[in-house]
Amino acid sequence: MSAGKTVRLDRLLANLGYGSRREIQILARTGRIRLDGAPLRDAEQRVVADDAFAARLVVDGEPLDPLPGFMLMMNKPLGVTCSHKEAGPLVYRLLPDRWRLREPAISTVGRLDKETSGLLLLTDDGTLLHKIISPRRQIAKTYRATLDRPLRGDETALFAAGGLMLEGEDKPLLPARLEPLGAQEALLTLVEGRYHQARRMFAAVGNHVVALHRISVGGLALPDDLAPGEFSVLDAEEIARVFAE
DSSP: OOTTOEEEHHHHHHHTTSOOHHHHHHHHHTTOEEETTEEOOOTTSEEEOSHHHHTTEEETTEEOOOOSSOEEEEEEOTTOBSOSSSSSOBGGGGSOGGGGGOSSOOEESSOOOTTEEEEEEEESOHHHHHHHHOTTTOOOEEEEEEESSOOOSOHHHHHHHOOOOOTTOSSOOOOOEEEEEETTEEEEEESOOOTTHHHHHHHHTTOOEEEEEEEEETTEEOOTTOOTTOEEEOOHHHHHHHTOO
C-alpha cells in the first residue's frame, strides 16, 4: 500500500483478515481498536495507511499486523508443502489464522518441495514476487545437500561448466557452483529454478540427495536463531539483500 494513501479503517482491517466490516465495527464500538492508547470507535473513519500509522495502532491488545506489500522469511520445516490446496501440513498453516484471510493473499516466492527445508520467502506483493522469480534476474539460491554416497570429485567442474542435461529435458543447465563440505556434504548454488533441480543434478552424476536445506536467496541468509516453522517480517534493507550479488 502506497505511503500517504487513505482508506476506511474497517476496510483496512478487513483486508488484513481481522474480520468482516461489520465485525470490525463491533471491535471499534467495544474499544478494542486503539490508537496511541485511545479507542477508535468510528470504524468508518479514513486513516493514513502507512507504517507510521500502523506502528501506533493496537487491535485486541496486539500490534497491527503488517500492512499490504510485505515480505516474510520462514524457516520451512520438513514435511510441509508450499501449497494452498494439497493434503497434509501446509506452510500457510504455520502463519496466524487470520493471515490466510488477507487480501491480497500471501503466496510463497517459488516453492520448496515437501522434503526440502530452509529459507522460504512469502509475500502479498505480486510485483515483488515476480521480480524475484523472473528467470532474467538469475537470483542465486544456495542449498546444503547431504548425499547418500561420497562425491566423485569431478562434480564441481562439471556443474560450473554448464551444459549438464537433466533427464527428460532438452535444454542444458546454466553453470552452478558446488562447494564440497565433506565427502558426502556440499553447498550448491543455482541461478535457475527447475523442478527438483538440485536433486536431479546429483542424480545425473550417480548420487542421491538424502537431505536438502536452503540457506540463502540472493544476499539474504537464513539466520541461525530462526527455528524450523518460525518466520520474521523483513524490512526494506533485508528485502534489498535478496537482489544483492
